[in-house]
Amino acid sequence: MTQTGSLPLRQVLAYGAPGLPLALMGIPLYVYLPPFYANELGLGLAAVGLALMLTRFWDVITDPLVGFLSDRIPGRHRRKVLMAAGIPLLVVSLWFLLRPGEGVGLWHLYLWGLIAFLGWTLIQIPYTSLGAEADPTPHGRTRLAASREGLALVGTVLAASMPVLLGSEAPADVLGAVFWLMAILLPLSFLIMGAGMPEPTRHRPVADWHHGWPLLKHNRHLRGLLGGYFLNNLANGIPAALFLMFVADRLGAENWLGTLLLLYFGAGIAALPAWTWAARRVGKRRAWGASILLAAGSFAFAPLLGPGDAAWFAVICVVSGLSLGADMALPASIQADIAGIDSDEGGGDRAGLFFGLLGLATKLALAVAVGLGFGVLSLAGFESGDADTTALALAYGALPVAFKLAAAWLVFSILTDTEPNLREKTP
Template structure:
């Protein structure tokens, strides 16, 4: 496969991406989505119910590991900007990071020191640091591929649609099958988690190789050797980008808090068996998967901002309903989960499709392309949202007097669970709506940016 780069001045309307390229690109997010989904839904219960850690300690472990991510993410972003190889600058990271990424995920499901709390804490922090490092090594360069595959506004939304079709599909399948696999080892849950971890590790690594071989970077610019801190200053001085990272942070925080508390909400508030966790995940993620295609078509007509605002309103109404729902109303709960999935789809689709637009505004302003830095901050925020969600849920359960796996929880713990399924995500979503309302790059403004860039390149050519 040739890796010859196409002139960025070529009209994007004459250079559409093939279906095979879009499928290969989308597959690149399957492994990271599977691992992230399993971690957000099941790692905290694994810590509290299998490894025997307290809820507060368990919720703190991933938050501590994110201290390294604050350094790791931007470093990988800058290094991928500067990578030079016959395979491009992003794809080598995907190729060589794939297997270590899978091994690190697998290692998280062992309990090597039963009963030794601090040895377990040290082990899980170490493994979390390793996993997050390799996750960044494959996922950040992958996300930075989008603007290097196409410069077309609607093609980028289409790429994002394929990406999150795989992402939500992987989340959906893993969210349903993981608890079912573990449930086959009812008398030895620790072994069940190890077996399931091994299966998902393999299934997470293989699509990364598909992405590597099925895509190529076509739009590259030489990256000026700008100091690390200066690149971040430039990225954070991009006003539309600040809106995008705010929109994404609040949306993702709502996703993470809701996902983290769902197993506890279903088990202790709704008093339903574990099989309902899989059904609820199916309702949310299955709906989100289907709605990606609907929202993508609507976005082409009314724009990204309007789609996001519509999705968030639906999501907020669903979260309010989940707060009100009472035990004995499982069908209503599932109906609200479906409604939430309609909104969740826009949180997946829209913020990521906005990032390439602000990258081109930065290029117009500075004359340089710094995809790695912009995407590095986005991936970092994704992990911050995950860490904050798990930390917040763990601490809230601890403060409310949560009693481990006991079916009879104190009233304060049940109230805390309900607040985290309703009001807390709603506050985050409202803040995201406010930022989206003022987001300044429309489809028309993006077309003007591309025209100005093309005129500049012709003048300098």
């Protein structure tokens, strides 16, 4: 570590390596998997949405528990031990989840989805907790988060480009190809991180479970972050779940699917350095709030589009995609700052518990997004292929804007950059 407290670039990049394969599963799980089970396997929109939502509600228990365990496990490599345990669990469960046989039912989706999300939790929470501890400086934590989320965006773009690379838009083909890529790259990237990124020695006592929860309950900034993060991820999750149907049924542009995904995530990668710079100049919370408003403003035009408007939707994908880098990197960096301040003020070592709560907010938001999006369409009587797509347009575009505005209000009203010890100074 340098005298400024910042890790060398090689260690920052080594830390970010697992972010790429972990992100490969984002698009398959939230974009391709629901319509694949609902339409191609014939399980129905409402039933699939409910099953996926129920699998994520188990995270109410598993996320805080895994975060707490990653704080309590003795030894210097406690975070990496849990990650190593989660990798085979995730890979095996995804094999069954993404490559279902003929005649599978909702129990297959529910069971293997539940196991897959547990494996994901065992990897993701210790991974983000390690990023909060490895560098003691606010900007250093932003660098680590940017490395992790920047490589995650690369992985997401790679997953988004699968239809183009495979020459097939079939969900089954995309799901199978992405699985094999993830199964190879995830263990390899873990070895790179393990060899290149040392896990810091614990320097504070571990916070007691019973004393930790009351402090979390009264942490105003943590409540504001979790609330804004939940609403913002809910706003992102609804269009993700409905993306395939919106492009195919509303715009009539199935051949644009791969291009639109690449434009969206490519814009996120391109904008990530700018958001990192803005976070250092004006504060992480202001930068994140601005990105949320940018996405809300661009998405407000989505319900106005119809058949033949694929080019205009491409513009929306680019503009809303610019906010993606901020969404991925800045909340985790803010959480790392809050966890560090909590420890400095006597809260003890509980970064895992803090990031367990952040992971819980993410998963609950995505679970509710799938259930809410598909549920609204089911109540409206919409089925893929219907001529009247008004309900689809409103669910895809109007609902996310409302949740984005609510998230921005929480970020600007609670997570201000005026508190002296939560403000990142600019040089």
